[in-house]
Amino acid sequence: GQQVMQIPQYQHVQEGEDFTTYCNSSTTLSNIQWYKQRPGGHPVFLIQLVKSGEVKKQKRLTFQFGEAKKNSSLHITATQTTDVGTYFCAGDFNKFYFGSGTKLNVKP
């Protein structure tokens, strides 16, 4: 089946440090979405990227879509404890398949 690979699996940072998670697909995606899931909660939609090379920002979060539309990244600048959670990318293969997720832990 379709797969979206995501790394790293875990990331522990000190508050104020930056964080990046990467997604990679073996096939070209029509678009990619990013979600955040807090412990015990359900995934919450963050953003959708559609265009090749697209970069979108949401405050301290920067999302990129690769030129070949096969990879994407989420970068958080100066992490805060409220950023704790698991970040998932989801690739659109006419239905969404999720990456394995990156669990972010931020130490105050």
Added chain:
Amino acid sequence: GAVVSQHPSWVICKSGTSVKIECRSLDFQATTMFWYRQFPKQSLMLMATSNEGSKATYEQGVEKDKFLINHASLTLSTLTVTSAHPEDSSFYICSARDTVANYGYTFGSGTRLTVV
């Protein structure tokens, strides 16, 4: 924004019984809804695509007779776990998209199923 309501949020049932989970789009119509399953500390695995007025499309390895999906209206999809076994214990979550608003997929709050 688009709201998806899922019920129940948790359920405990005995082995051999069936459990129905409901997924409703509250403020938009959804011709398609998706059902996912999530094991602890793992990602969401797509189980099936629920299509309003027609048969659901199941992912490879998902038993259609075990996980019955009905999408009888534009705002309601149900997932019935039939003859549940302890290995069916998991977090089940649905999602739908408001295509009019062109927003991302909205997820229900999920159902924690425990089969004893």
